[in-house]
Amino acid sequence: MNTVSQIIGLNWVVIGPTLALVVTALVLLFCTITITTTDTTKKAVTITGILGTLFAVFLKFGLFFTNGPSSYFSEKILLDEFSLFGNVLLGLILLLNFYPIWNSSFELKDKTTEAIILTLMSTAGFMLMVDAENFMMLFIGLEIGSISLYALAGINKGSLSSNEASLKYFLLGSLASCVLVYGVALMYVSLSVTGVYETTIAISFIGTENVPLTTLIGVLLLIVGLLFKVAAAPFQSWAPDVYQGSPTGYVGYMASTAKVASFVVLARLCIVSLGFVMDKFELFFSAIVILSIFIGSLFATVQTDMKRLIAYSGVVQSGFILSGMTSGVNGTSASLFYLAAYVIQLIGIFLIFSAINGELTSNFSMDNLSGLFIENKFLSICFTIFMLGLAGLPLTSGFVSKFILITNLWSYEKYILVFALMLSTVAGFYFYLKPIWIAAIDKPENSVAKIQIKLNEKISISLLAFTTILIGLFPNILINVSRWVIQNYL
Numbered sequence: 001m002n003t004v005s006q007i008i009g010l011n012w013v014v015i016g017p018t019l020a021l022v023v024t025a026l027v028l029l030f031c032t033i034t035i036t037t038t039d040t041t042k043k044a045v046t047i048t049g050i051l052g053t054l055f056a057v058f059l060k061f062g063l064f065f066t067n068g069p070s071s072y073f074s075e076k077i078l079l080d081e082f083s084l085f086g087n088v089l090l091g092l093i094l095l096l097n098f099y100p101i102w103n104s105s106f107e108l109k110d111k112t113t114e115a116i117i118l119t120l121m122s123t124a125g126f127m128l129m130v131d132a133e134n135f136m137m138l139f140i141g142l143e144i145g146s147i148s149l150y151a152l153a154g155i156n157k158g159s160l161s162s163n164e165a166s167l168k169y170f171l172l173g174s175l176a177s178c179v180l181v182y183g184v185a186l187m188y189v190s191l192s193v194t195g196v197y198e199t200t201i202a203i204s205f206i207g208t209e210n211v212p213l214t215t216l217i218g219v220l221l222l223i224v225g226l227l228f229k230v231a232a233a234p235f236q237s238w239a240p241d242v243y244q245g246s247p248t249g250y251v252g253y254m255a256s257t258a259k260v261a262s263f264v265v266l267a268r269l270c271i272v273s274l275g276f277v278m279d280k281f282e283l284f285f286s287a288i289v290i291l292s293i294f295i296g297s298l299f300a301t302v303q304t305d306m307k308r309l310i311a312y313s314g315v316v317q318s319g320f321i322l323s324g325m326t327s328g329v330n331g332t333s334a335s336l337f338y339l340a341a342y343v344i345q346l347i348g349i350f351l352i353f354s355a356i357n358g359e360l361t362s363n364f365s366m367d368n369l370s371g372l373f374i375e376n377k378f379l380s381i382c383f384t385i386f387m388l389g390l391a392g393l394p395l396t397s398g399f400v401s402k403f404i405l406i407t408n409l410w411s412y413e414k415y416i417l418v419f420a421l422m423l424s425t426v427a428g429f430y431f432y433l434k435p436i437w438i439a440a441i442d443k444p445e446n447s448v449a450k451i452q453i454k455l456n457e458k459i460s461i462s463l464l465a466f467t468t469i470l471i472g473l474f475p476n477i478l479i480n481v482s483r484w485v486i487q488n489y490l
Contacts, residue, residue, distance in 0.1 A: 011072045013063050014079050015131065016056030017087055021124035024049025025117045032113045043102065046116055050095055053123075057087045069488065071133055075195060078133035081485040086130030086264035089340060090257060094123045096347050096464070097253035099456045100354045104249030115155050119253065122148035126261035134195045135184040135222075138265065139177070142229070145261065146173050149254050153246040161362035165245025172228070172238040180225025186218030199273040208277050216280060223269070223281070229262040231311070232318040233291040240299075243311040248361050251307065252350025255314060256343045263321055263339050267332050270325045271489050285326045286417060292319030293420050297427040306364045309431060310349060313390060316424055317342050323421060324405050327412040329489050334404045337482040341397035341471055345389045348464035352383050355453045355461075372439035376451045378458065382465040384436050389468045391432035392425050397471035397478075404479070 012019065027045055031037045061084060069080040097119075105115035125144025132138035150173060154166025190212040193199045199219075203211055224235070231239040243251050274281060296315030303309040321342070324335030356372070356379065357364045373380040389398035402425060409418050471478050 183221025
């Protein structure tokens with residue numbers, strides 16, 4: 001039995017975080033179907049499951065430092081720096097978004113458990129995705145995570161906007177998944193590869209000049225499928241509608257978790273599998289970066305709905321993150337730094353949106369920010385910090401992340417991308433600072449309603465705002481983490 005386990009590479013610690021989430025979801029489902037449980041019990045089970053997930057990630061670190069990068073489950077599951085980085089970010093995203101998700105679900109009454117289960121399963125899917133060495137395992141993880149998000153977007157059945165968002169997300173997301181699977185199939189037919197490292201070995205064996213065109217097309221389609229998930233142009237059309245239509249309490253989680261998983265996979269592909277042939281995709285990546293920055297900035301400047309503005313801002317941010325992956329290993333490290341900093345700000349903004357406009361609301365007009373500085377100084381200060389961070393002003397993590405990316409691109413003589421990023425940063429001053437101006441200067445037409453903010457929300461927002469400033473002042477910690485992820489490829 002031990003021999004079989006060794007051959008298969010059976011190790012439950014590797015999939016511990018995913019298992020913890022699935023078990024928690026099943027326990028909640030069992031309790032809901034078979035016995036009557038209180039909301040307090042459901043809440044306790046969920047929090048225990050999330051904390052158990054984070055503990056399982058901690059155990060994975062122990063296994064990694066013992067065995068190093070390694071494959072398990074017949075080389076289907078990978079334990080490396082990328083998977084650990086993705087697991088940590090996904091676990092923290094779930095933890096920080098728990099209360100807005102719970103509050104949103106609680107308002108749905110009978111949908112409380114359903115929404116929590118979908119959230120847990122989505123995180124489990126995306127964790128499996130970043131752990132996947134095999135392309136089909138990657139696809140399975142992606143679909144588990146994505147299908148849960150489709151359902152989560154439309155969970156408020158009483159809202160036409162929510163239903164529309166769910167349908168659009170499902171249709172376009174399914175199309176992207178088909179493109180990804182077709183790309184994987186082409187890679188298998190042309191090169192007989194089924195995983196990340198198999199692709200690397202095959203390309204190094206036959207030589208970069210002899211890589212079949214079919215393989216390159218397959219890789220391109222695989223990348224396109226992932227680019228849809230990060231809402232990079234021209235694959236971003238779904239994002240504004242989904243962000244606006246989905247319940248506000250879920251959007252922060254939906255936007256951040258899919259981006260993290262997809263970008264981590266893209267980073268691993270760019271460094272591990274495509275390192276030898278990255279020059280063949282350089283023009284493609286550069287075009288995506290420029291398109292994302294141009295389209296995102298152009299449409300963000302004319303938005304009056306805050307959720308749509310953040311959606312188009314996300315398109316711009318995706319362009320920034322992708323730009324680093326065009327400039328070697330150091331650039332990919334800068335991209336991972338940028339990704340972590342951006343996710344912190346994104347979650348913080350949607351926590352504030354939920355506190356101001358309610359967790360189940362869809363539309364969020366910019367005018368709703370009027371009088372925020374009068375009514376709630378705490379929320380207004382934190383909102384300002386997050387928006388300044390997205391704009392890239394000094395003393396914030398956004399400034400450091402942009403600075404590292406731009407200097408790295410300059411060192412690789414990618415002057416066109418540097419110019420595009422600088423131009424976008426200047427444009428961003430307008431659409432990021434405009435909401436701050438409305439919140440601080442504009443007076444509401446009617447009396448400002450009292451904003452009720454719970455203690456747990458206040459703690460989460462405070463931690464995120466503090467982290468944004470802390471990374472801006474002392475970026476070395478996160479820089480070292482992002483460099484640790486790619487250290488074996490330097």
